[in-house]
Amino acid sequence: MKLICIGRNYTKHIEELQNEKPTDPVVFIKPDTAILLKNQPFFIPDFSDDVHHEVEILVKINKVGKHIDKKFAHKYYDEIGLGIDFTARDLQSQLKEKGLPWEKAKSFDGAAVVGKWLPKTKFENVDDIQFKLLKNDEVVQDGNTNLMLWKIDELIEYVSKYFTLKIGDIIFTGTPAGVGKVVANDKLKGYIENDELFSITVK
Ligand code: ZN
Numbered sequence: 003m004k005l006i007c008i009g010r011n012y013t014k015h016i017e018e019l020q021n022e023k024p025t026d027p028v029v030f031i032k033p034d035t036a037i038l039l040k041n042q043p044f045f046i047p048d049f050s051d052d053v054h055h056e057v058e059i060l061v062k063i064n065k066v067g068k069h070i071d072k073k074f075a076h077k078y079y080d081e082i083g084l085g086i087d088f089t090a091r092d093l094q095s096q097l098k099e100k101g102l103p104w105e106k107a108k109s110f111d112g113a114a115v116v117g118k119w120l121p122k123t124k125f126e127n128v129d130d131i132q133f134k135l136l137k138n139d140e141v142v143q144d145g146n147t148n149l150m151l152w153k154i155d156e157l158i159e160y161v162s163k164y165f166t167l168k169i170g171d172i173i174f175t176g177t178p179a180g181v182g183k184v185v186a187n188d189k190l191k192g193y194i195e196n197d198e199l200f201s202i203t204v205k
Contacts, residue, residue: 003170005032005114006161007058007087011150011176018179027152027160030104032087032174036114043205044112046186050090053184056177057135057143057192060085061154062119063171070162075155078167080122084133084192084199086115087174089181116172117192117200129153136191137184145178 009028010016016023038044046053060083067078087108094107125131134144147153152160157173184190188204 007174008176012178014179032109038112043203052092056087058174061173063167072155072159075158081119083119088113143180
C-alpha cells in the first residue's frame, strides 16, 4: 500500500511557509515503511534539527479505482482518520531550493502517523469535519475540512488520474496552519471533534 500526500491544501498554511498558491494540488508519496508502528514513540532522525508536525485528515481507500470522477469518489472510502505528516523542514527547505524531490524529508521511517479510524457514516458532511492537534496539552493546530482548497472527493478524482488507488491506500489531505517543531518528550494527541485518534511521544 501507499500513502498519497497532498501539500498546500489550506491557504493559511501556504502563507505561513510563504509558498505560492498552487494551481493544481501538490502531491507526493510516502512508502508503507514510513508508517509509525502502533504504540511506538516517534524518534527524531539524526539528519534533522527541525522536524515539524503536520496534522492531517486521512481517507482510507476501500476499492480499486483509476480515473475516478468526483461524483463517484464517495464510493471509494468509508473510513476517515487523522494522522501526522512529519516533515524534516530543514532538509525539505534545502531540497526545495535545489528543485529536488522531498522524499528524504517526508518519507523516512516513522514519518507517517496513522491514527484510529472512524466510520464515514459518523459525519453528516465530510467537508465539515473539525480536527486538532495538541502538543503537551496545548492546541497547536486546529482545522476544518471546509477550509481545504481541494475537498476530499476532488482530491480522489485528481490523484486517481495519476495513480491507481488500491484497497488500503491512505490519502493525507494536507495540513492547516500551525505547523511547528517537535522536541524530545513532546506528547502529541490528535482529535477529530471529541474523539482522540492518536497519542504519541517524541524521543
Ligand atoms: Zn503535509
